[in-house]
Every structure is written in structure tokens, then in C-alpha cells.
Amino acid sequence: MKIGFIGLGAMGGYMAINLAKNNLLQIVFNRTTSKTKLLKKEFACSVSNSPLELAKQCEVIIISVSRDVDVLEIINEIKPGIKANSIVIDTSTVSSETAKKAASILSQVNSNFLDCPVSGGVEGAKNATLAMMVGGAEEVLDKVRPILNSIAKNIVYIGPNGTGQATKAVNQIMAAGINQAVTEALAFGEAMGLPMDKVIEIVSTGAAGNWFLDHRGKTMLSGEFEPGFKMSLHHKDLSICQSMASTLKKNAFPLIEMTLIDYQQLMDEGHGNEDISALFRLKRKNLN
Ligand code: NAP
Numbered sequence: 001m002k003i004g005f006i007g008l009g010a011m012g013g014y015m016a017i018n019l020a021k022n023n024l025l026q027i028v029f030n031r032t033t034s035k036t037k038l039l040k041k042e043f044a045c046s047v048s049n050s051p052l053e054l055a056k057q058c059e060v061i062i063i064s065v066s067r068d069v070d071v072l073e074i075i076n077e078i079k080p081g082i083k084a085n086s087i088v089i090d091t092s093t094v095s096s097e098t099a100k101k102a103a104s105i106l107s108q109v110n111s112n113f114l115d116c117p118v119s120g121g122v123e124g125a126k127n128a129t130l131a132m133m134v135g136g137a138e139e140v141l142d143k144v145r146p147i148l149n150s151i152a153k154n155i156v157y158i159g160p161n162g163t164g165q166a167t168k169a170v171n172q173i174m175a176a177g178i179n180q181a182v183t184e185a186l187a188f189g190e191a192m193g194l195p196m197d198k199v200i201e202i203v204s205t206g207a208a209g210n211w212f213l214d215h216r217g218k219t220m221l222s223g224e225f226e227p228g229f230k231m232s233l234h235h236k237d238l239s240i241c242q243s244m245a246s247t248l249k250k251n252a253f254p255l256i257e258m259t260l261i262d263y264q265q266l267m268d269e270g271h272g273n274e275d276i277s278a279l280f281r282l283k284r285k286n287l288n
Contacts, residue, residue, distance in 0.1 A: 002026045003147060004058035006051050006074060007092070008035040010227065011118070012064030014125035015091065015151045019062075020045060022150045029054045056081040060144060063090045067236055068098040075102045075113075084110040087144055091132070091151075093117045093172070093233070095240045096162035099135060103161040112140045115161055117168035118152060119175075121229055123215065129153040133171075135164030169244055172237040176259040178212045179234075179276050186221060187283035196221050216277040228275030235263040235272070 004027040005016040013035060019025035020043035028039050029048040039045040048054035055061055055078035065071055071094050078088070088106055090099065090113070099115035106113045114136035124130040132152035134141050141157055148155055158167050185208075189199045200217045203209065216228070238260050245253045262282055263272075271278045 001060065002058045003060045003062070004028065004048070004054040005062045005064070006030075006054060007064040008039070009064060009066070010122050010230075011091070011125045013038075014122065015062070015064060015130075016045075017043070018125075018128045018150050019147070024147050024150055027054050027057055051077045052081045054078075055086075056083075059083060059086045060147060061086065061088045063088065063092060065092050066233065067092075068094040068240075071098055071102060072105075075105050079105055079109055082106070082109055082111050085112070087112045087114065087140055089114045089116050089144060089148070091116050091118050093168050093237050093240075094165060096135075096165045096169075096244065099165045100162045103136065112137065113161060114140060114144070115164035116148070117164055119168065119171050121215070122227070124153075125151070132156070133158050133164045133167040135159060135161045135166075165240075166244070169237070169241045172234065173241050173253070173256060175212075175234070175276070176238060177255050178210055179279050180255065180259060180262075182210070182213050182217065183220065183277065183280040183283045186217060187280060187287055190221065190284070191287045212277070216275065219275075220277040220280040225271070225274035225278040225281075227273065228277065230273055231263050231276050231278055232267060232272035234276045235260065235267065238263070 003025050005025055006029045008016055008030040016025055016028060016039055020039055025045055027048055028036050028045050029051055030036050036047045040047050051074045063074060071090055071092055103113035114134055116132050116134050118130040118132050120130040128151055130152040132155045134157050138157050158164055190196055204213050238256050242256050262279055266278060266282060
């Protein structure tokens with residue numbers, strides 16, 4: 001069985017390396033070809049010229065690209081050449097609608113689709129400790145679970161296509177709240193003149209402790225906002241959440257709205273490619 005990977009960005013690059021380390025990756029494609037060098041040189045992966053060329057050779061295709069349009073572009077591109085009964089696993093964060101659309105397109109050529117968004121950041125991708133939430137047919141997941149175990153520590157089957165992405169939306173709303181809470185609280189502490197190293201040390205071991213504080217607390221205080229998770233991508237995810245939330249009830253999700261406004265301001269100021277913890281810039285500025 002041949003396995004291929006499309007999209008060797010911040011997340012995909014590490015996921016592909018972890019698959020290759022376990023001899024579970026044969027072919028890669030990346031739009032910017034320079035990113036394929038390491039996998040070719042260190043792991044002898046072959047490099048395809050296009051997603052279609054890759055799809056023609058693989059039974060399992062894993063995707064990690066940016067946005068809904070990118071996922072659908074790739075699905076439409078591979079459709080004419082994909083083998084029957086092959087399995088496409090999309091780890092990108094996109095809408096439930098896109099996941100359902102991708103599954104429907106591939107079902108026309110008797111191929112399977114799983115929406116498998118991940119959480120855990122670039123660190124999780126690097127250390128193969130990602131949390132993966134899966135939408136699609138459970139028997140299809142069972143076939144690829146041994147492969148996915150090389151990139152994710154915890155894989156939970158949620159339900160039919162689209163439910164993996166809906167679960168990721170839950171995660172992204174929560175991540176927005178945690179970002180708001182941590183950046184605002186640390187800006188408060190700093191403005192109070194507290195010794196912030198000690199504050200982080202003690203707060204992180206109490207009831208307010210969390211992953212974001214542990215991994216981004218010190219760096220945001222020292223003004224380092226290397227991604228991590230790009231603000232423009234979280235903005236994209238929250239726009240998806242906003243659109244999904246609008247089908248439920250208007251004005252019921254102020255956290256989504258507030259974070260979109262804050263991120264937009266920072267993106268307009270040129271910080272869209274920084275880590276989401278750059279929200280701290282705004283919290284600090286608001287106190288001056
Ligand atoms: P990234 O570093 O910007 O990488 C994006 C990848 O997608 C690159 O390989 C890019 O190719 C490729 N790409 C984009 N549009 C494409 C298209 N139309 N055709 C072909 N390739 C295309 O992004 P990332 O951080 O790895 O994120 C990837 C996905 O995972 C996103 O959906 C993101 O929301 C999600 N995610 C990210 C994190 C995180 O912490 N970063 C965590 C969980 C989930 P080029 O190299 O040519 O640009």
C-alpha cells in the first residue's frame with residue numbers, strides 16, 4: 001500500500017517526517033518544491049509534480065493545506081486519477097460543509113474521505129502527540145488507524161463526515177477564549193509590576209494552569225511571537241466558527257466576535273503571520 005502526503009507546511013512537514021520515520025510514507029507533493037528536499041534526501045520519498053500524479057500512485061493520501069478552497073481544489077484535482085477504494089485523510093482545519101463536499105466528490109469515484117483535523121500545534125505535529133478528531137465511516141478509520149498512530153497520540157472517532165471539523169470548531173472557540181484569558185491576565189500582571197516569571201511559575205500549577213500559558217506565557221512576555229499557530233489561520237478558523245454559529249442563534253457567541261475583531265486589528269497592523277499569542281500586543285497597548 002502506497003501512502004502520499006500533500007502539503008508540507010508547518011504542520012504537514014512534521015507529520016510527513018513522522019510517517020517517513022515509521023516507513024509509512026512513499027510520495028510527497030508540496031506546491032513550493034523546496035519543502036520536499038528533506039523528505040527526499042533523508043527518507044528517500046519520491047516527489048510528485050502534482051497532486052494528481054501523487055493520487056494516481058497512492059491508496060492513502062493525507063492532506064494538510066491552509067483553507068477550504070485549497071482542500072476543494074486538491075480534491076477536484078485528484079478526482080480524475082484517484083484509485084477506487086483509496087482513502088483521503090484531510091488534517092487541515094476547514095468547515096464541516098467543505099468536509100461533506102469533499103466526501104461527496106470522492107464518493108462519485110468510489111473513494112473514501114475522512115475529515116481528521118488535529119490539535120496540539122506545531123509541537124504536537126513534531127512530537128507526534130496530536131489530538132485527532134475524525135468524521136467519516138468508522139470502518140474506514142479502522143483501516144488507517146495504524147498509519148495515523150504515527151502522527152497522533154489520541155484519535156477519537158466522532159461521527160459521519162463533517163463532525164470531525166465541527167469538533168475542531170469547538171476546539172478553536174475554546175482556544176480563542178484561552179488566548180483572550182491568558183494574554184489579558186498576563187498584561188494585567190505586568191502592569192501591576194509583578195515578577196512575571198514567578199507569576200507564571202505559580203499560576204501554571206494551580207486551577208488556571210493550561211497548555212497555552214505553559215507554552216506561550218514566557219515568550220509573549222519577552223515579545224517573541226514566532227508561530228506556532230499563525231494568527232491569520234486562527235482568524236480563518238474563527239470565521240468558519242462564526243458562520244457555523246450563525247446557523248444556531250445570532251449574538252450568542254461574543255467570544256468569537258471579539259477575537260475576530262482583535263485579530264483583524266492586529267492583522268491590519270501586519271501581525272497576521274505571528275503566533276496567536278501576539279494578541280498580547282493589543283492587551284499591552286490597551287493599558288498604555
Ligand atoms: P502553513 O505552514 O501555512 O502550510 C500550508 C501548506 O498548505 C503549505 O504546504 C502550502 O504550500 C499548502 N497549500 C496551501 N494552499 C495550497 C493549494 N491551493 N495547493 C497546494 N498546496 C497548498 O500552515 P500550517 O500551520 O501547516 O496549517 C495547515 C492546516 O492545519 C491549516 O488548515 C491550519 O488551520 C491547520 N492547523 C494548524 C495548526 C498550527 O498550529 N499551525 C494546528 C492545527 C491545525 P506552500 O508551501 O507552497 O505554501
